Amino acid sequence: MTLLDTVVMQGLDSHGVLTADDKTLLLSLELNARRVTAGEVLWQEVADVDLFCVVKEGWAYSYRNLGNGSMQILKIYLPGDIIGMRDFGFSRRLAGVAMINEGVICPFSYQQLFELFARSSSLAAGIIATTVRQQAMLTERLVYLGRYAAHERLAHFLYELYLRLKRINAVEENGFFMPLSQEQIGDALGLSAVHVSRTFSMLRDEGLVERDRQHVVLPDPQALARLVEFNDTYIDESLPPAFQNFLSLNRIA
Amino acid sequence: MTLLDTVVMQGLDSHGVLTADDKTLLLSLELNARRVTAGEVLWQEVADVDLFCVVKEGWAYSYRNLGNGSMQILKIYLPGDIIGMRDFGFSRRLAGVAMINEGVICPFSYQQLFELFARSSSLAAGIIATTVRQQAMLTERLVYLGRYAAHERLAHFLYELYLRLKRINAVEENGFFMPLSQEQIGDALGLSAVHVSRTFSMLRDEGLVERDRQHVVLPDPQALARLVEFNDTYIDESLPPAFQNFLSLNRIA
DNA sequence: CGCCAAGTTGAAACGCGTCAACCGTAGTGG
DNA sequence: CCACTACGGTTGACGCGTTTCAACTTGGCG
Numbered sequence: 001m002t003l004l005d006t007v008v009m010q011g012l013d014s015h016g017v018l019t020a021d022d023k024t025l026l027l028s029l030e031l032n033a034r035r036v037t038a039g040e041v042l043w044q045e046v047a048d049v050d051l052f053c054v055v056k057e058g059w060a061y062s063y064r065n066l067g068n069g070s071m072q073i074l075k076i077y078l079p080g081d082i083i084g085m086r087d088f089g090f091s092r093r094l095a096g097v098a099m100i101n102e103g104v105i106c107p108f109s110y111q112q113l114f115e116l117f118a119r120s121s122s123l124a125a126g127i128i129a130t131t132v133r134q135q136a137m138l139t140e141r142l143v144y145l146g147r148y149a150a151h152e153r154l155a156h157f158l159y160e161l162y163l164r165l166k167r168i169n170a171v172e173e174n175g176f177f178m179p180l181s182q183e184q185i186g187d188a189l190g191l192s193a194v195h196v197s198r199t200f201s202m203l204r205d206e207g208l209v210e211r212d213r214q215h216v217v218l219p220d221p222q223a224l225a226r227l228v229e230f231n232d233t234y235i236d237e238s239l240p241p242a243f244q245n246f247l248s249l250n251r252i253a
Numbered sequence: 254m255t256l257l258d259t260v261v262m263q264g265l266d267s268h269g270v271l272t273a274d275d276k277t278l279l280l281s282l283e284l285n286a287r288r289v290t291a292g293e294v295l296w297q298e299v300a301d302v303d304l305f306c307v308v309k310e311g312w313a314y315s316y317r318n319l320g321n322g323s324m325q326i327l328k329i330y331l332p333g334d335i336i337g338m339r340d341f342g343f344s345r346r347l348a349g350v351a352m353i354n355e356g357v358i359c360p361f362s363y364q365q366l367f368e369l370f371a372r373s374s375s376l377a378a379g380i381i382a383t384t385v386r387q388q389a390m391l392t393e394r395l396v397y398l399g400r401y402a403a404h405e406r407l408a409h410f411l412y413e414l415y416l417r418l419k420r421i422n423a424v425e426e427n428g429f430f431m432p433l434s435q436e437q438i439g440d441a442l443g444l445s446a447v448h449v450s451r452t453f454s455m456l457r458d459e460g461l462v463e464r465d466r467q468h469v470v471l472p473d474p475q476a477l478a479r480l481v482e483f484n485d486t487y488i489d490e491s492l493p494p495a496f497q498n499f500l501s502l503n504r505i506a
Numbered sequence: 507c508g509c510c511a512a513g514t515t516g517a518a519a520c521g522c523g524t525c526a527a528c529c530g531t532a533g534t535g536g
Numbered sequence: 537c538c539a540c541t542a543c544g545g546t547t548g549a550c551g552c553g554t555t556t557c558a559a560c561t562t563g564g565c566g
Contacts, residue, residue, distance in 0.1 A: 008342075049493070064396050067482045072396045086392070089261075089382035091493035092486060094389055114499045121371070128381060129342035135388045136347055139339070142391060143317050143325045145398040146443030150522075181544065190399030192523055197546060213531090213544095229320045233345060240302065240344035246367045403554075434512065445555055450513060466512095466563085 001080035001168055002030055003054055008129045011238025012122060017247045022120050029116070030054050030106040042083065042097040042105070049093055051107045052084035058103015059179055062086065062095040063187070073188035075138060076100075076161070076180075080168055085131040088113075101179040122247045129239055136234040145190050150199045153189045156228040158209060162218055163235055175217035254333035254421055255283055256307055261382050264491025265375060270500045275373050282369070283307050283359040295336065295350040295358070302346055304360045305337035311356015312432055315339065315348040316440070326441035328391060329414070329433075332356075333421055338384040341366075354432040375500045382492055389487040398443050403452045406442045409481040411462060415471055416488055428470035 003009055003026050012018050018026075033056060036042070042053065045064060060077040074095055077083050083105075087093050099105075117124040137160065144153045165176045182200070183193040191199070203209040208224055210217040218224055225232075239247075256262055256279050265271050271279075286309060289295070295306065298317065313330040327348055330336050336358075340346050352358075370377040390413065397406045418429045435453070436446040444452070456462040461477055463470040471477055478485075492500075 066396065066400055068400070070400045072399045074392060074395065086385070086388070089378075089385050089492055089496060090389075090486070090490060091495075094392065094487055110495055118374070124377075125342075131385075132339070132342050135391070136339070136343075138388070138395060139327060139347065139391060142327065142395045142398060143319065145395060146325045147319055147321070147323045183544080193545085194524080194547090195522055197544095198522090201546080233343065234347055237343060239342055242344075242363055243342060436512080446513085447515090447556080448554060451515085451554095454514085 001056060002027065003080065003082070005080055005168070006130060007167065007236060007238055008126050008133065012126050012244065012247065015244045015248070017122050017244055019120075019122075022123055025116055025120055026123055029108045029112060030056070032108065033104050033106050035104050036099050036102065038099060038102045040099045042099065043093055045093055045096045047093045047096075049084070049087045049090055049110070051109050052082060052088075052113060053097075054106040054108070055079050055081050055083060056104040056106055058105075059100040060097055060103070060105075061100055061184070061188075062097045064095050071187045072190070073184060075134065076188065078164055078168065078170075079103075081134070082127070082130060085127075085134065088131070100184070125239075125243070125247055129243075133234065140234060141188075150189070150191055150195055151202055152228055153191065154185070154196065154199045155203060155208065155224050156230065157185065157189055158216065158218065159221065159224045159228055159230055160235065162221060162224075163230075163232060167236070173217075174219065174221060175215060177214055178216045179214050254309060254331075255280065256333065256335070258333055258421070259383060260420065260489060260491055261379050261386065265379050265497065265500065268497045268501070270375050270497055272373075272375075275376055278369055278373055279376055282361045282365060283309070285361065286357050286359050288357050289352050289355065291352060291355045293352045295352065296346055298346055298349045300346045300349075302337075302340045302343055302363070304362050305335060305341075305366065306350075307359040307361070308332050308334050308336060309357040309359055311358075312353040313350055313356070313358075314353055314437070314441075315350045317348050324440045325443070326437060328387065329353075329441065331417055331421060331423075334387070335380070335383060338380075338387065341384070353437070378496070378500055379492075382496075386487065393487060394441075403442070403444055403448055404455055405481055406444065407438070407449065407452045408456060408461065408477050409483065410438065410442055411469065411471065412474065412477045412481055412483055413488065415474060415477075416483075416485060420489070426470075427472065427474060428468060430467055431469045432467050 004013065004023060009018070009026070036058070042060065055077050057079055060083060062074045062083070064072045064074065066072060083097055086095065144156050148156070161178065162171060162176065165171050170176055182196040186193045186196045189196070200209065200211060204211065207219060208227070210219060257266065257276060262271070262279070289311070295313065308330050310332055313336060315327045315336070317325045317327065319325060336350055339348065397409050401409070414431065415424060415429065418424050423429055435449040439446045439449045442449070453462065453464060457464065460472060461480070463472060
């Protein structure tokens with residue numbers, strides 16, 4: 001998975017907005033590959049903001065450790081995602097990031113990002129739009145934490161993962177690999193690990209979710225989507241036409 | 254309150270990053286003032302994304318209406334805030350926005366924003382950083398919704414408002430005007446209106462919050478800050494040095 | 507004066523957290 | 537190869553925080 005494969009960038013590319021130079025520039029963010037182990041901490045909260053990362057393989061998550069001893073997981077990162085843009089414009093990290101399983105990441109610097117912004121307004125717009133989309137996912141979880149019950153939160157969480165994984169061809173016959181422990185899922189959804197277990201059983205009994213260790217199957221994804229009233233614009237949509245027009249014009253100027 | 258008064262822009266200005274042209278450009282976003290009534294809906298969910306707004310007077314909020322009949326309030330906007338950047342890069346609104354009390358707003362178009370981006374990378378960076386800061390506040394609420402009890406959520410909410418209002422000189426003797434109903438507060442914090450009432454009583458009994466109708470006093474703001482372990486970097490911080498350096502260099506080039 | 511929205515208070519129900527015991531599986535070392 | 541251990545997951549009992557429903561109060565406003 002490269003950044004060129006993301007919805008936004010593909011959208012820009014298919015409309016001829018990206019030049020060959022743009023593409024090399026974008027790929028230059030992914031030159032520095034590094035293998036990382038399961039559980040490895042990429043950075044802690046309050047660390048200096050020095051770099052960002054593209055995930056090539058494996059899953060990661062951003063988190064906050066709270067004073068009351070619990071943890072809130074903010075976001076799950078999958079291959080192709082950019083990590084760290086949350087901290088763009090801050091001097092200190094607002095959240096820690098750690099790997100869930102082993103994988104490969106490509107770190108790049110503040111400097112590199114600035115250069116990219118300066119050299120291609122199309123890429124700048126694309127990266128900003130990607131960042132906004134990530135935050136839209138966060139907003140969606142905020143809504144679920146505020147106003148929905150455990151089974152709806154879990155169903156929504158799984159369906160969102162399903163959609164994101166499908167986009168990167170990591171779904172086979174409605175099933176996918178999910179390396180998260182139930183404790184981690186609880187930390188993401190604001191639930192206890194015990195209740196996550198019960199909720200899984202509940203969804204299984206209703207025929208909505210099958211699970212065997214780290215393998216999850218959604219026998220009827222549409223039924224799940226209806227249950228959680230899933231609005232997939234925030235996850236699947238490419239840039240709007242007006243946006244692309246502007247970028248095309250700007251490229252010529 | 255103008256955009257030039259925001260923490261980020263003031264930071265840029267005081268470091269000499271903003272030119273006179275930049276300032277006129279920024280102020281040009283606020284030429285179109287319009288008076289709006291209490292409760293007026295600026296736009297609905299799923300409406301086309303055509304414009305953004307600067308709030309000059311009054312409070313506004315963004316919200317989602319949910320299938321189960323409840324509402325989740327995402328963010329409270331105060332004078333000087335930009336509304337709508339959440340939808341940047343989408344063709345349809347992800348959330349509705351309405352006024353809480355009467356006020357004045359200044360709408361500006363996608364087009365205007367693009368022009369501003371094209372003509373001043375400093376302003377572009379400033380607006381992006383402002384947007385990222387708004388998202389950081391959302392993230393903070395996500396954490397509170399996930400892992401904290403009602404009294405902590407309310408305390409955090411009030412203290413954040415207190416800090417934001419202080420920045421725009423809307424706090425006198427630790428007290429401020431707050432036009433929100435308890436139902437709206439509940440919709441923001443994921444609580445029922447009834448429980449918000451009980452929680453206010455609780456905080457009052459502990460001497461942390463006094464309230465008379467729409468006037469709130471925090472007798473001991475520091476005590477509140479300790480209770481919620483408030484981390485104010487996400488709200489008060491200006492752009493990091495490295496960022497400003499880049500902008501200064503870029504301006505000359 | 508009377509109406510209506512907003513806030514308060516009480517009682518009961520319920521969802522979820524917590525604690526604890528137990529189970530299955532994978533990994534480890536003898 | 538097989539015990540031993542550690543970890544993640546499951547299940548039950550119980551308590552607590554929050555919701556819900558309902559009755560009542562208060563203040564603002566036509």
